[in-house]
Amino acid sequence: MNDIAALAKIDSFPYRHRLREVMSTPVLTASDTLTLAEAVRKMYEARVSSIVGIDDLGRAAGIFTERDLLRVLSNDGPSGLEVTLAETMTKPVATVPADAFVYVALARMTRMGLRHLVVVDDDKRPLGMITGRALLKVRATEALVLGDSVESARDGQDMRAIIDKLPKLARGLLDEGVTARNIAAVISLVLRDMTARAAELAELSLLDDGWGAAPARYSVLILGSGGRGESLLAFDQDNAIVHDGKSSDDAWFAELGKRLNDILHAAGIPFCDGGVMAREPKWRKSLEEWRDEVHRWVYTVENQTVMYCDIFFDFQPVWGDRALAEELRSMAMEKAAQSAFFLRYLAQNVAGMDGSLGLFGNFVTKQGRLNAKKFGLLPLVSAARMRAIRSHIPATSTDERFAALKEAGVLHEDDLRDFIDVREVVLKVMLEQQLADLAMDIAPSARIDPKRFDKRTRSRLRWAFKRLKTLKLVCGVGG
Numbered sequence: 001m002n003d004i005a006a007l008a009k010i011d012s013f014p015y016r017h018r019l020r021e022v023m024s025t026p027v028l029t030a031s032d033t034l035t036l037a038e039a040v041r042k043m044y045e046a047r048v049s050s051i052v053g054i055d056d057l058g059r060a061a062g063i064f065t066e067r068d069l070l071r072v073l074s075n076d077g078p079s080g081l082e083v084t085l086a087e088t089m090t091k092p093v094a095t096v097p098a099d100a101f102v103y104v105a106l107a108r109m110t111r112m113g114l115r116h117l118v119v120v121d122d123d124k125r126p127l128g129m130i131t132g133r134a135l136l137k138v139r140a141t142e143a144l145v146l147g148d149s150v151e152s153a154r155d156g157q158d159m160r161a162i163i164d165k166l167p168k169l170a171r172g173l174l175d176e177g178v179t180a181r182n183i184a185a186v187i188s189l190v191l192r193d194m195t196a197r198a199a200e201l202a203e204l205s206l207l208d209d210g211w212g213a214a215p216a217r218y219s220v221l222i223l224g225s226g227g228r229g230e231s232l233l234a235f236d237q238d239n240a241i242v243h244d245g246k247s248s249d250d251a252w253f254a255e256l257g258k259r260l261n262d263i264l265h266a267a268g269i270p271f272c273d274g275g276v277m278a279r280e281p282k283w284r285k286s287l288e289e290w291r292d293e294v295h296r297w298v299y300t301v302e303n304q305t306v307m308y309c310d311i312f313f314d315f316q317p318v319w320g321d322r323a324l325a326e327e328l329r330s331m332a333m334e335k336a337a338q339s340a341f342f343l344r345y346l347a348q349n350v351a352g353m354d355g356s357l358g359l360f361g362n363f364v365t366k367q368g369r370l371n372a373k374k375f376g377l378l379p380l381v382s383a384a385r386m387r388a389i390r391s392h393i394p395a396t397s398t399d400e401r402f403a404a405l406k407e408a409g410v411l412h413e414d415d416l417r418d419f420i421d422v423r424e425v426v427l428k429v430m431l432e433q434q435l436a437d438l439a440m441d442i443a444p445s446a447r448i449d450p451k452r453f454d455k456r457t458r459s460r461l462r463w464a465f466k467r468l469k470t471l472k473l474v475c476g477v478g479g
Contacts, residue, residue, distance in 0.1 A: 014103035015173050015186050022102060023119045023128030029054050032061050032086035036072065039064055039085055050116050052093065052126050053085040059124040062089035065116060095120045098127050101186060105130045111152065122322055150193040155201065156266025159194050163268040166190065167233060167438050170431060180427035181230075181399065181420075188231040192318045194267060195222045195239055195260075199319035202259035206252070215252050216245030219320035219328075220260065223276060227314040228381065229397045232427065233434040234444040236270045237261060238311055240283040242290055242328045250284070257284050276311055287328060294332045298342040306349050309336070310378075313385055314396045329394060336389045346386040350379055356465040363450040363461075372433075373446030376426035379468055380419060398423060418467055425464040429453060 028046050030039055032053035039051050043066075050065040064085055072080040072088055080088075095118045096105055105117050109132060119128040153159045166187060173183050199220040207213065224238040225231045239260070241253055257278030265271055278284050285293060294312075297305040313332065317325035336342055356364060356375035363370050384401040387393075393404045402419045405411040411419075434444035436452065450458055 014106055015101055015169075015178060015182065017102050018098065019096060019100050019102060019105055019119050019130060020098040020128070023098070023130050025128040027052055027118065027126045027129045029060075029126055030085065032084065032089065034085050035081065036064070036069075036083055036085065036088060037081040040069060040081065048129075049131070050129065051085070052118055052129075053089045054126065057123075057125075060093050060095055060118050060120055060126045062086070062091040063093040063116060063118065064089040067115070093118050095124065096130070097122070101189065103186075104189075107149070108151070111149070150190065150197050153194075153197055153201075156198070156263045159197065159263075159267035162190065162194070167435060170233060171435055174428075174431065174435070179424055180232075180431050181424055183431060184225075184232055184427055185229045187233070187235075188226050188229040191226045191231055191235060191269070192222050192316065194269065195220065195226070195264065196318040198260050198263040198267070199256070201263055202256050205259055206256060211252060211255060214243075214256075214320075215249040216243050217321040217324050218243035218245070218253065218256075219317045219322065219325040220278065221315040221325060222318050223315045224311045225314075227316040227396050230377075230381070230427075232431050232444070233438065234446060237264050237272045238276045239264075239278050240276070240312070240315065241278045242285065242287055242324060244287050244324060246286075250281075253284055254279065254281075274307075287324065287331075290328055291331055291335075294335050298336050298339040301339075301342050301345040303349075306346065309346070310382060310385070313389065314381075316396060333389060333392060333394065337392055343386060343390055346382065346389075350382045350386060354379075354469070361462055361466075363458075365450065368451070369447035369449055371446055372426050372430045372448045376465065376468065377423065377430075377446075380423050380426075380471075383471070384419075415471060419471060422464040422467055422471065425460050429457065429461055 028042060028048050028050070029052045030042060032055060034053075043049070043051050050063055052060050053062040053064065055061045062085065068088060068090065072083075094108065094112060094114055094116075096108060098119050098121065108114070109117055109130070115132045117130040118126050119130060121127055149162060150159065153162070170183050170187065173186070174180070203214065219242050221227070221240045221242065222238065223240055226235070226238060241257055243249065243253055245253070257280075261271065261277045261279045271277065276283055282293075297309055297312075313336070315325070315329070354375065356370060381398050384398045384405075387405055387410070388395060388401040391405065391408060391410065393401055393408075395401050395404055399420060402411060402416050406413060406416045429448050430446060433448040433452070437444050450461065453461070
């Protein structure tokens with residue numbers, strides 16, 4: 001795989017496309033009880049160089065390749081073909097989720113010296129195959145190390161080196177013409193991977209320090225923009241824990257949350273000013289406690305609880321028991337959808353998100369800056385979330401929520417297109433402002449200076465804010 005690592009020319013393809021778009025399908029699988037003779041016959045008939053052994057639940061358990069065949073024949077001769085896949089395949093098999101970007105596969109295969117990578121669903125069932133030969137068609141990038149080095153990070157300092165490279169990566173992709181939406185997705189995936197690795201390191205350190213294994217099933221969640229896949233360069237920590245343990249188990253989970261948050265802080269992901277972190281009791285609960293909390297949010301609605309919902313309902317599990325996290329999502333969506341008062345309150349909250357343009361179309365700024373997130377992104381995000389809850393749509397990204405609404409027949413195709421265009425315009429000016437601020441040693445934020453952009457960009461931004469007002473009416477949240 002050195003030929004992949006050596007290709008250093010900048011190419012945005014790995015950051016624009018996900019593995020589901022480039023993987024080979026169908027992937028050849030067989031029960032791990034199959035003999036090698038039968039497995040090799042299947043490989044020959046399918047004209048493939050590998051076969052994935054699966055367990056009783058259909059999950060990828062190992063992989064047998066042409067190279068493994070040569071090893072068996074060299075060591076045992078023809079008699080080696082009588083043993084089973086389970087006895088000879090490489091275990092565990094390296095896997096990657098279908099929604100990961102291509103750069104993740106490139107980096108993982110380079111780091112681990114792999115020729116095959118199995119693409120799996122959330123339950124580890126094989127969906128497709130990525131091979132080194134296929135990826136040679138995709139040039140790697142200078143920032144390739146970001147794709148997989150998180151997994152091998154030993155501590156927060158190792159991860160800080162990755163965070164420090166994000167602005168350069170974002171600038172390179174922006175110059176290549178990659179959409180701001182895709183750049184935000186890449187940054188978000190890096191943040192998710194870092195949260196997962198920090199949770200893993202925290203759990204290992206608990207074992208080393210005598211705390212023992214987790215007392216119950218649990219899942220670490222990343223919330224807010226990280227959960228939606230919409231993070232730019234002004235990020236902080238938004239995370240939580242759900243578990244199915246008892247109140248007496250909280251001490252272990254409290255220590256896990258503290259260590260998790262400390263590792264991420266050392267990595268350069270600041271503590272959340274609002275305390276939305278797993279170390280805080282409010283964001284670390286059993287499933288039953290979360291059920292009670294969500295019930296309070298949706299039946300005793302106030303501004304503070306709307307803010308919590310804005311963060312919570314976009315969560316994604318990144319470490320631990322995914323099934324437990326999805327149980328939490330189903331419960332929370334069901335409770336929220338049942339409260340008509342809650343949904344009306346959310347709609348009124350979105351309707352009040354205005355103030356970007358003055359009476360004559362001028363930008364309304366404060367100290368020369370306009371909060372593009374507050375007036376441009378949050379109305380879109382909140383409208384999509386509100387409609388998704390109302391329609392029982394489990395998707396968390398804004399684009400996926402709007403696409404699902406369109407498929408459900410409640411959003412016109414023209415409105416969907418404009419929703420995406422508006423979000424792209426706002427995200428792009430925010431990202432460009434953040435990169436410009438970083439170049440001047442100014443901390444990145446959601447606040448933009450409209451005067452720094454050219455006439456065409458300012459015109460597009462005015463269009464986006466004006467169109468946003470009518471799009472809110474389309475979603476039934478205008479007033």
